[in-house]
Amino acid sequence: MEFLTNEKLTIVGAAGMIGSNMAQTALMMRLTPEICLYDPFAPALEGVWEELRHCAFEGVNITWTSDIREALTGAKYVVSSGGAARKAGMTREDLLKGNAEIAAQLGKDIRAYCPDVKHVVVVFNPADITGLVTLIHSGIEPSRISTLAALDSTRLRSELAKYFGISPDEVRNCRTYGGHGEQMAVFASTTLVAGRPLSELIGTEMPEADWHALQQRVIQGGKHIIDLRGRSSFQSPAYLSIRMIAAAMGGEAFGYPAGVYVHNDEFDHILMAMESEITADGVRYKNVQGTPEEHATLTESYRHLCTLRDEVIGMGIVPPVAEWSSLNPHLK
């Protein structure tokens, strides 16, 4: 009945499918006895709270509120799946603007109510951008925020296992970096398939055309779930993001890339998936190792994210890069 920590975890968007699964997952993992559920939509939120009470978890204090101040006050860990879903007739820009605005408000609320938060995981799309916007407005150190980026890597792992007819466990160190979805950079040289580098198998045992088709299936992995289940994926993003928070609480290591704020000679003023480690000290990234071709795709992915970032700057949701440090002194 031990917990990883006794500090407060707040789940933002807890009335939704991802958020309610996050709450159950966190309770089952015994992360902390102090779990606060927040959502602006109170009735469904209360329903989630009721369900979790009916599970009869012992030794926990589950609270719910639609008051963001109450939700975040005292929170040391925050996971947010509280974005809007893309609706019919909505353009990509509409979604970007809507969720970037939600992220800006989340950042401001963190600044106001829990500036000493230890770790924040942002899950809503496009997470590289919403995480960056949250970071800028929150004023917290970059090491204290990460975004869910692992799904591309775990989907790649699953597809490679299917293709080669092996257990996913035999696919090791599966990695995609940079942006999410179409702009992700797949690093085939890092991946071992039943002990052999994936890059050796491409063009030999796996024809190039198959590899490209497989990458497309990974990119379309989320859409495929919608086609099959009639709803967006929720179990996998919920589970993986709670695994990230568990690592930030000092629990089991999280073995996949996280989205992290990057500041080096090559990439800067961006948040994207990197080789990373989440510990009780926060998230840290390492420079990515790969072939020149892989590196080129990462650079391309970075440039795409810069374009999205600049769109959000153009919308007035975050200031120009040169002024970020006025909102967040940790961003030089």
Next chain:
Amino acid sequence: MEFLTNEKLTIVGAAGMIGSNMAQTALMMRLTPEICLYDPFAPALEGVWEELRHCAFEGVNITWTSDIREALTGAKYVVSSGGAARKAGMTREDLLKGNAEIAAQLGKDIRAYCPDVKHVVVVFNPADITGLVTLIHSGIEPSRISTLAALDSTRLRSELAKYFGISPDEVRNCRTYGGHGEQMAVFASTTLVAGRPLSELIGTEMPEADWHALQQRVIQGGKHIIDLRGRSSFQSPAYLSIRMIAAAMGGEAFGYPAGVYVHNDEFDHILMAMESEITADGVRYKNVQGTPEEHATLTESYRHLCTLRDEVIGMGIVPPVAEWSSLNPHLK
């Protein structure tokens, strides 16, 4: 990374909200590495399987099939949430008939494909009846089947905690027996509220009218979730039923009543919630202790279940009681 067992667990109805949560819960609890997902609706089932693959659980072999023979062959543990939900325009009898027929088929399939199953948990409503029908047709020993009945008790625990403004942990040994929902028998004499018997508090610190209103809230607990969330409860039934299977695998004790086949001088040829224990040897019940008034409500609940049972006999879904032993020799 240890598992409770290496034997096969089959989740029937795994494409649904309860079933897909059961699968994730079982994987998180590390019950077994061999998990088979079954549902007649293949596309959504594949979608659930994809999501669970994307969680990247290690050391597990998750399979899916819409062929019940393949699903049950070799299964040592089965949990079924595979009933139909009540739809608009459907009478209570329509639901009873439809789900009793599904239960009869489940029983026949167990007999045909996994007659040596160690434990079956039946979750779909009315579970007292669907569990009984499954038992009769399966031919297995009564100790190897139980039904989810704990939700009434955990809802009572939650409501009492709300009423007295205490943690649910301070409400101990909360029990309802007999049937589910309106016909349940609440045993106030067994429940301790912050160390004091609930029966002492009723009529003193808790006026009778409040107690009756509270019981109504427990009875309407499922409907309340629908009103709040816009969907039937799925997290709590999934979690609790997987806790039951975990106990049957020799894991942590399950601390709430289960529905169990009852055969004694007072109650017979019925399956209902009793004081019970689930271990690796199966489910066993004890005679229920309570006041004469509580006992009278249990008898009433039993009679109601007998009426439902007789309706199902009248529908031709199970034979008359005297002929049960021809289908299942363990039922004298």
